[in-house]
Amino acid sequence: MGKSKNKKFKRPQFSADGLPVTVVKETEDECVDSPAGEMLEKLQSPSADVREYACASISQMVQLRQVIPAFLQRDAIRCLGPLLLDRSLAVRETAAGALRNLSACGGFEVCDDMVKQDVLTPLAALLRECHGGFDSPAPAEPRTELRHSVEDVANEAVHLLWNLCESSSRAMSVFNKSGLLDVLLQCLARHPHNVELALSAAHCLQTVTEENSDLLGALNFSVLQGLESVLLSPQTDMAHVLLRTLVAGTMWNLKSSMPSEWQAHALGAIVETLGGALELDSGTLIPELREAEEARRRAAVEGGAAADDRDGTEDMEEEGNEEAEGDCKARKGRSSCKRDDDFSDLQPLKEVELREASALLTAQQTSLEIIVNMCCSDDPSDDEWEETSSSDESEICPDGIADGNSSLLSPLCLSAEVHSALVNFRIPEKVLRKTEFPSSVAMEVCGTTPAWKSLTKKMQRVQCRALTCLHNILSTMDMEALGGASGLRALADHLSKLVFSTPEIPTKEEFLEAVISALRSLLQMMASKNIPQCVSPQQLMSLSEAASHCDTVSVRVNAMAILGITGSMLAREADSADSLQLIGNALLEVASKDPNMMVCGEALDALFDVFADGKEAERAARNIGLLPALKSLQPVFKAKLRKEGKGKYSPDQLCVLDNIKVNLRRFIGYLGTLERSCTA
Template identity: 65%
Template structure:
């Protein structure tokens, strides 16, 4: 029922060992923490006069809270209030472990725990700690080159905690603004030449707090811009630095309105060039080389990969790390996609794996930034809903399709963004990334538990690329996309992704991404009367597969695809039989699907398919469309009345009301057709 605006991406949190928030480590189970939570004993040890005991307590808390069922026990005993002062302990080791404990607590406890932390004023000691760390950067002495800088390590934990809090709590962002923490985090970012781990943490944090934060923009000065530009133009070739540059590109995009007018075009071009260079890297070729390098290194040092214990790397949980929840819908009907990043949390002994993870995170981030670029200039979230609220007296049978027809024209995209994306061949590079992950990379990662987690990351890059392609197709005209031939090749490519195997893939995230891209592509093709490359039978099988998916947006996309295909067939000859198949499928969805939005989309598609044309009229009679819609009309109205209020957003209800009105008028139109 209209083009949905592709949304900006968010991620849930990981704890300090790289576990998803719902993971429970096998090692913890082996240590028999059992059902009893040692919260009281460990929190009591925080008051010990011995720094070693306090450090042990903080480290133990950090470990125990990775089991989500232990968190309530800590919260009931005021863990946040008691851990907060430990951030400013006289012992640097205690500061580090306390910050790590709070970081894990915020990660494993999620939004509710983060809100509790902010409520208990953890931001005050955290702010002081960050300022002290930054003031101590220059005076901190590291005795040996291979020794870590303890102050910078504390800062890294603190920045990650700050990142978690700001991503989960708007009050934390407000405190970030008022406390002037921008300059502090930028100082951490500037450590990139020798401490890329800290710089990446800072970049992640800045990427979060600069998004939709106009209050912060007044703090963007030449010093901040200079630091960001230095990172963006840095020449280090590691994958970690590639990730750092991608995140910095995202920060600059978020603060684009604060950029000097004279340099906006130049900086924008550099941002897109950075994303383009990141997408140029062939992960399918890099990953096997990195894996081989790891094996060679272990052979040369006399150790073996198999000797690495699970304490070095949470292999089982990381292997399942890609099992993300389905996209959530917020109050504005925008999908909030979940993302994970643990590249800074992998043990240093696995430097090649860290590099591979950083590369895939960088490419995923780059694709998400491009999505945000394409949707930032959308005229509205609900373009069709606005056009549907026009005067009913102006709406006749032919104009029932007006709302959908308007969707086939490109959305607004600024000339500067459009030009930069085309100059750096972003559409072609995005299409390349939509290909299935390299079989060679999959083969080499699969046998090794630690590397197996990359398979999910490879798949996620593909789904993000499909989502990105959807945004690009929605915002660019045919010529910008390479012309008719390029679109037909893209259609064949998407067709191969969906129908290349014996069965249509059933992964919900993949289906959502590929159906969104396919929908946008078919809309573009239809608007230019370009011959389609997929058969109606293929699209019907896709619709059938999508109908079994729990994700509403997948079912909506499938219905829209059927509507587009049917409306095109209605203008051709000898298509009545296929139109009947499509009509019957849409009627089934309109009456049987459990979601009102999908019901409405199916009715909307029926209006498009049967609005005009001899073939459509013949098909409508054969499937008894008029009596079917008459029978459906009171049921649909009753469902809106009973289920609509409270379950659906105001914008969705507006659309459903329009569909209800259009249904009444479409029935009147069909009655006139029958009388002819």
């Protein structure tokens, strides 16, 4: 159904399956002294210590999704909101932390409900007060408890704002009218001495500047200068690497509002920053950081500080250990593919080395996501690639059959400036290195240390993002920028090893979706340049079988497209009929049995490509009985389209499916003509 569209990453959002208010309904007469009711009652206590304890307890409790409805039914949002302006800074901080965890674990509906219940009014007031606290004269001591608390409160508040703006368009609208941009920039500017606060602000800035035309119009030159100063900061720790990466993403979001004389300069700085993050070798750095952590602990023990060291590490070494009541600040990660039941990132990372390792991997993931978007056209349907098709009326050949090369379109065009920047800073080469399997040494180090186990998923996610990035690069850059024909063949060998190096095809859906998209794009480019394919028919069958068991529709669609691309190339070769029969039978099986019509349509489209022309294709088509099989499938496809179409598929998808229905009728006519000519 056409060349595979390049992907686009929205800023990572909470799962669409976020917990609705209606889940796990409780009875109306449930007693008020339930854990939820008891904690909410304590919020009204005249004692600041009791209010702080209640907020901290709620912050912990709402990390268990099944308890969230109990809090929502008892109006927890309206109870916690006013405490953002409590006279006690400690209560403000823990109230913001409780709302932050509720927003992180509750999903879209809970975040939207928070905005409807006007939590942004006290939140905005709190942030403005914190902003004023930043500008107050510094006390004699370098860091008093008051100043420390103001920044901690601000960090919780900014993180709550980030969560809400990620998940609620209402929150974005309120943000645009609230004048909070200056507060975020002020938090960002505090990075030399409080990088945690700056990181929260940078995450939030990247979110609120994405596709937000209302905000872009209000930006001025001083904002760009402030962002650039952070981008050029000299600190080399991993937290600042992540900070600069996030700021680079924000500047990319703002590119259309930059003065023309700034754009080229800014683009170079952005791409250089992203390339710098990708150059770092996590396979070397993570074991080094883990070794440094162990060395620091040994030194502490030898220096008589064993007790303090144990206090700081016991929580991290016990998996699943709950946070202490006074330390309930959620730590929400930035994973666009974060699983619905995975809240491991909510736990604070107390060890500096572990924070550094986590920041490194997050910086690399974020860099790859930004490059994905840089290599993406402005077509709003780019992330809905399966909704488009090349099999429209304009591509019907004189004989009435869709052009067999219809899926081999030329790449989308990047602007010359972006293309040059990516090539000059060797971005394709750096992305390719990140597509390799994570370092076995780093995986072993993390897998054998409980506190570091969460990093194994992060390393795997970096690989998946790199593969998606490679898919977009292949879709938008020319062959010469990728090393020419020899570069494509080397890349084909590399992707083949990722997919076929083990007896079983990898089945993790995130990896399979990413690698199969990259493989499809590569095979399209190779076919368009008449470079011999790298996947054997037997490997194709294994890939098709693995994809058929995958719930992700795009995986199954891409598998069918790969069968079509490879089959159409094989049809040009001598003695390929047996291989074409294997491919044809697999496509017919999917076209007649897959429950999703887009997958069925892609299988039919692939059949049109594979059997469009050539003696080998004609022989294989007769051997598998392609004509009678399609005649039997045709009424079923039409009936299913009529029955399910409007209720299940978008208008664009229906257009694609309707084109396939037309091409199916014409292809049956074409095969009938061939059969009659053979018997004449």
